[in-house]
Amino acid sequence: MASNIGRSSSNTNKGRIPWLKWWACIFFVYLYGPIAVLIAFSFNDNRIAQVWTEFSTKWYVKAFSNEAIQNAIINSLIVAAVATVCATLFATMAALILSKGMFKGQTLCLGIISLPLLVPEIATAVATLSFFAAINFPLGLTSIIVAHIVFCIPFAFMPIRARLAGMDETLQEAGRDLYANDIKVLWHIVLPQLKPGIFAGGILAFIISIDDFIISLMVAGAGATTLPLYIYGMIRLGVSPEINAVSTVLFLVSLTLVATYWFISKKNEGSNYVH
Amino acid sequence: MEIKLPANPITRRWLGLSPALITIFIFMVLPIALLGVYSFKPADSYGGVEAGFSLDAWIQLFFDRDLDDTLIFDSIYLQIIWRSVMLAAIGTTLSFLVGFPVAWYIVQQPPERRDILLLLVTIPFWTNLLIRAYSWILILGKNGMIEQPLLAMGLIDDSLEMMYGNMAIGVGLVYSYIPLMILPIYASLEKIDFGLVEAAHDLYADRWAVIQRIVMPLCLPGIIAGCILVFVLSLGDFISPSILGGGKKMMLSNLIQFQFSSARNWPFGGALTMLLLMLVAFGSYFYIKASRKSAYLEK
Numbered sequence: 375m376a377s378n379i380g381r382s383s384s385n386t387n388k389g390r391i392p393w394l395k396w397w398a399c400i401f402f403v404y405l406y407g408p409i410a411v412l413i414a415f416s417f418n419d420n421r422i423a424q425v426w427t428e429f430s431t432k433w434y435v436k437a438f439s440n441e442a443i444q445n446a447i448i449n450s451l452i453v454a455a456v457a458t459v460c461a462t463l464f465a466t467m468a469a470l471i472l473s474k475g476m477f478k479g480q481t482l483c484l485g486i487i488s489l490p491l492l493v494p495e496i497a498t499a500v501a502t503l504s505f506f507a508a509i510n511f512p513l514g515l516t517s518i519i520v521a522h523i524v525f526c527i528p529f530a531f532m533p534i535r536a537r538l539a540g541m542d543e544t545l546q547e548a549g550r551d552l553y554a555n556d557i558k559v560l561w562h563i564v565l566p567q568l569k570p571g572i573f574a575g576g577i578l579a580f581i582i583s584i585d586d587f588i589i590s591l592m593v594a595g596a597g598a599t600t601l602p603l604y605i606y607g608m609i610r611l612g613v614s615p616e617i618n619a620v621s622t623v624l625f626l627v628s629l630t631l632v633a634t635y636w637f638i639s640k641k642n643e644g645s646n647y648v649h
Numbered sequence: 650m651e652i653k654l655p656a657n658p659i660t661r662r663w664l665g666l667s668p669a670l671i672t673i674f675i676f677m678v679l680p681i682a683l684l685g686v687y688s689f690k691p692a693d694s695y696g697g698v699e700a701g702f703s704l705d706a707w708i709q710l711f712f713d714r715d716l717d718d719t720l721i722f723d724s725i726y727l728q729i730i731w732r733s734v735m736l737a738a739i740g741t742t743l744s745f746l747v748g749f750p751v752a753w754y755i756v757q758q759p760p761e762r763r764d765i766l767l768l769l770v771t772i773p774f775w776t777n778l779l780i781r782a783y784s785w786i787l788i789l790g791k792n793g794m795i796e797q798p799l800l801a802m803g804l805i806d807d808s809l810e811m812m813y814g815n816m817a818i819g820v821g822l823v824y825s826y827i828p829l830m831i832l833p834i835y836a837s838l839e840k841i842d843f844g845l846v847e848a849a850h851d852l853y854a855d856r857w858a859v860i861q862r863i864v865m866p867l868c869l870p871g872i873i874a875g876c877i878l879v880f881v882l883s884l885g886d887f888i889s890p891s892i893l894g895g896g897k898k899m900m901l902s903n904l905i906q907f908q909f910s911s912a913r914n915w916p917f918g919g920a921l922t923m924l925l926l927m928l929v930a931f932g933s934y935f936y937i938k939a940s941r942k943s944a945y946l947e948k
Contacts, residue, residue, distance in 0.1 A: 391753075391856065398754040398766075401747060405773055408784035408824070411794055415787065425792070464669040471665035483666055486673055492933055494885025496902035497684075497922045498677060500909050504687060504919070505680035507697060524676045527669050556654045585777040588887050588902075592909065602779050609783050609892060613790065621780040628776040636768055 409625060416618035433619040443620060446604040449515060453590075453600060454583040456519050461526035462576045466534055468527075470564070473538040490525040498525065499592035506593060513595030521593045522583045529582050530575035533639065537571025570638050577635040581628055681926070688919035696913045706916035710924075726904070730924070733901040736815060737883035740822035741830075744879045745872065747823070748830040753864075755831075756838040767835065774828040782821050782892040789817055789893075813895030821889030826882050830875040837871025838864070877936040881929050901925055 419430035437443055468487060472480060490498065502521050511517055545567070549559045565572075587602040594603060601624060608617045655661045688706045690698035713723035755766045773781065788794045790812050799805045841864065849859045865872075887902040894900070899907070901921065908918030 391750075394750055394754045394757075397750045401751045402769060404824075405769070405827075408788050409773075409776075409781070411787050412780070412784040464672060467665045468669040471662050477662065483670060486670055486678070489673060489677060492929065493677070493681070494881070494902070494925060494929055496885050496887050496905050497681065497926055497929075500905055500918055500922055501680035501684045502676060503909060504684050504915065505676070508683060520676060524673055527673060531669070560654070581775050585775075587777075587779050588906075592906070602777060605777075605779055605783075609779070609786075613786055617783065621777070621783060625776055625780055629772060632772050632775045633768075636771075640764070 412618050413622045413625070416615060416622045418615060418618075421615070433615040434623075437616045437619045440616075442599070443601075443604060446599045446601045449598060450584055450601040452515060453518050453522055454580050457522035457526050457583045458530075458576050458579045460519075460523045461579045462530045462534075462572060464523075465527050465530035465575055465579075466568070466572055469531055469534040469538055470560075473535060487531055488528050491528050495525075495588045499589045502589065503592045513593060514598045517593045517595065518590050518598060518600065521589050522586060525586070525589065526579035526583055529578040533574035533578065533635075534568065534571040537568055537574070541567055570641065574635050574638045577631050577638075581631050581635075585624075585628065681922075684919040684922055686919075688916050688923055690916050692914045692916045694913060696909075696915060698915055703916070706914075706920040709917050710920060726921075729899050729904050730901055732815070732898070733884055734928075736818055736822060736900065737880050737886075740819055740826070740883045741876050741880045743819070743823045744827045744830040745876060748827050748875070749834055749872070752831045752834040752838055755835055767832075770828050770831050778825055778888045779892070781824060782888050785817070785821060785824065785893055786812065789820070812893065813897055815894075815898060817893040818889050818898060818900070821893040822883045822886060825886065825889060826879045829878040829882065833874040833878065834868060834871040837868040837874075841867045874936060877932045881932045884928060884932075885925060 415426070416433055417429050417431065418426055419432065420427040465487075468483070472483060498521075502517075502524075505511075506513060506517055511520075541564075545563050546559050549563050554562070585602065586600075587606060590600050590603055591606070594600065599607075601620070605617060605620055605624070608614065608620075655664060687698050689702055689704065691701050691703040691705060693699045708720065710726050711722060711724075712720040713725075714720060751770075755763055755770075758766060786793070790796075792800075796805070845863050845867075846859055849863055854862070885902050886900065887906065890898060890900040890903050894903075902925070905918050905921045905925070908914045908921065912918075
């Protein structure tokens with residue numbers, strides 16, 4: 375840490391380029407401007423989504439009293455909840471094993487677990503569709519959930535593994551010295567220490583699942599519409615303030631979750647320094 | 650009742666690993682292998698494949714069958730693939746040109762400020778791509794945020810038609826994936842010993858020489874990583890072309906999706922997917938090579 379402070383003070387004196395600040399400013403406007411426009415027009419009274427008349431929350435009322443949107447939200451929440459629980463459980467088990475010592479095939483195991491990060495989503499989507507068709511797996515909420523568990527695993531896995539890597543093992547040794555068996559050490563020592571990592575992993579899995587579009591598009595049967603699928607359908611029909619309202623809510627959900635994740639991992643880092 | 654973990658470490662290892670590994674193996678590795686096999690089968694016009702062996706899907710990439718069954722060279726699919734590669738390359742270049750100065754700026758800030766700026770760069774990455782692409786319709790579209798003031802001031806008479814073309818797709822690609830350019834570049838810039846920069850200044854190197862001779866070479870692994878990530882993700886992007894390209898200008902992923910929906914030509918879709926995976930594997934190979942090299946440099 376100390377070297378960092380020394381570094382940054384020297385940075386401020388030398389190598390500073392005057393236009394850089396403006397460049398960064400413009401960049402952040404570019405990054406958040408379109409989203410700000412989207413949010414602003416969700417509160418616009420006018421039917422034409424891009425002409426401002428006056429402030430109104432009627433599009434929120436209209437969108438959320440729409441039964442199809444309500445169903446889509448419920449479907450999205452069911453899928454994300456089940457996928458998150460399964461993926462986080464599987465990822466925790468795998469991380470507990472993979473963080474302990476080296477063994478033959480460990481790199482291969484890590485490779486398989488991170489595979490969903492490398493394969494383009496469209497490839498996963500059509501491959502899963504073909505597979506479900508080949509084994510006569512009915513398309514619907516279940517098929518979406520299964521597909522989501524697969525790509526949620528690596529996202530849940532990363533923070534859990536990071537937490538395990540920075541964990542102090544003396545408590546576990548102390549536990550064993552006091553004749554605790556393995557399951558007791560796991561339950562009373564390892565898991566409580568690991569909790570922030572598991573929580574962070576769960577959040578990432580949940581965000582990834584609730585935002586997923588392409589894979590859901592391919593493996594959803596009739597009647598199993600998730601929120602992003604519904605939004606896509608609305609966008610194809612043209613710009614409308616209802617899309618803005620639903621999108622704003624979905625954006626705020628992601629924003630809250632990312633911020634929570636960020637604070638948990640910041641706290642994790644802090645506690646690691648203490649040990 | 651007391652639950653016990655298996656005593657044998659090997660049993661325990663496989664018990665712990667199997668749920669994750671088996672799930673990914675059955676629902677990802679196996680399906681991709683199946684799709685590879687499908688690309689060598691005759692198409693069933695109702696979707697799916699028929700028994701037997703056929704190279705039709707792969708031939709279709711380059712040739713069209715005439716009425717009398719002779720093959721004529723047909724570049725329509727190659728054009729779409731070429732457009733995907735070009736758009737991904739242009740998107741990557743723009744992301745680098747915009748993103749590098751931003752990463753450079755962030756690294757010069759005091760630590761607390763850095764954290765906040767990094768969070769700001771990260772947030773869009775975790776928000777829905779569909780929504781982010783849609784928000785650009787409001788900016789670029791007919792009577793959108795750009796056209797409205799220009800029309801009002803009388804600078805233009807008619808719509809600029811910025812939507813539904815290569816430019817809109819490019820904007821969407823850069824907007825979608827630029828966080829993945831900035832983060833790796835930032836990570837490698839952060840590790841640079843700025844004493845070197847100071848030393849260069851003391852030796853009368855100008856700013857440009859410092860960037861070219863010291864900063865760039867040292868953060869090359871981050872630049873390569875960022876470029877490959879953005880390129881690979883742009884190449885497989887489905888949302889930008891279908892929302893901002895209006896479905897008229899296809900990219901590889903739209904073409905793939907089309908084969909599995911309206912066109913019902915699964916073998917051809919399989920062949921296109923294999924092609925995409927090969928391009929991605931090629932990119933990942935360089936990514937791993939670059940990260941190995943950077944790990945070696947750090948030693």
